[in-house]
Structure formats: C-alpha cells, structure tokens
C-alpha cells in the first residue's frame with residue numbers, strides 16, 4: 001500500500017524485482033495528468049523510452065500524440081503508462097514472471113489516478129490488464145467492464161506505423177473512447 005504517488009514513483013525508480021533491472025538504462029514510470037479520466041497503457045518501454053525514462057517518446061509516441069489530438073486530447077488530459085516499467089532487451093515481449101513482478105505498480109497507479117476508462121494499447125497490454133489472451137484484430141474496440149472501469153483494447157501505435165491500413169479502425173476506437181469519456185462525465189469540452 002502506498003501513501004503517496006511519490007512513494008510509488010520512488011519504489012519503481014529503485015526497483016530490482018525482476019531481471020529487467022539489470023539491462024535497463026532508466027525505469028519508465030509513466031506521465032500525464034494524475035486526475036485524468038482516462039489512462040492509455042502500453043506494453044513496455046522501447047529504446048527511446050529507456051534512454052529518456054519517459055513513456056511513448058519515439059515514433060510510436062509521436063503517433064500516439066496525433067491519435068490523442070484526433071479526439072481533441074493532449075497528454076495533459078490523459079495519463080500514459082506501461083504494464084512493464086523497464087525495457088525488455090531487444091523489445092521482446094515481457095516474460096510472464098516479469099509482468100507478474102511489475103503489474104502491481106500499474107495497479108497502484110490506477111488506484112491513485114482512478115480513471116473511468118483504461119485503453120490497452122496492443123495485445124500484451126490487454127493480456128495483462130484484462131487477464132485474457134486476445135486477438136487484437138478481432139477483439140479491438142470492444143468495451144469490457146471490470147471493477148468499475150471501462151476497458152478497451154486497441155492497436156498499439158507501433159502496429160499502426162507498420163500497417164497504415166489499421167489506422168481507420170484505430171480512429172473508430174478513439175472516437176468510441178471520446179464518446180465514453182463524454183458519457184461518463186470525463187469530458188467537459
């Protein structure tokens with residue numbers, strides 16, 4: 001149990017609970033508005049994020065900014081985090097034991113921020129947040145209700161960089177997020 005957001009941040013910064021602590025340059029805690037009604041959660045830091053200690057700062061991050069802008073949001077309106085706080089070498093998927101060691105930090109972030117909506121960016125994020133294996137092409141855009149949260153998987157921006165044809169569906173998902181924000185009172189403009 002954390003008594004403050006800062007103590008949670010401090011714990012992550014010093015964490016050595018899994019082997020990724022040995023290969024990381026920086027932990028990547030997350031950033032944004034800690035009163036945000038919506039969290040966007042990716043899988044884990046990539047090379048740029050590991051170097052800078054900030055989430056979604058590479059090409060995928062620039063696209064995420066554009067995705068937010070497409071529904072009239074900025075990083076100041078949302079909170080951005082990852083399931084895993086340290087970069088898996090070579091951008092491999094996190095191992096289950098690494099995710100198990102780290103997921104408590106994300107849960108604690110969610111407990112502090114108390115968003116109404118959680119958007120899972122990509123299959124791995126959805127797997128650990130929803131607790132089930134999904135196929136992102138089939139299961140994206142579907143709302144799940146759990147423990148008072150509305151949770152939706154959609155494409156990771158890196159997938160959209162690899163295949164531009166997916167952007168149309170991703171935009172539909174973002175419009176649904178905006179509509180849900182309005183419906184849940186999280187959007188006043």
Ligand code: SF4
Pocket residue numbers: 012015016017018019020021027084085086098101102
């Ligand atoms: S990935 Fe998570 S559990 Fe592993 S060392 Fe980093 S912060 Fe700790």
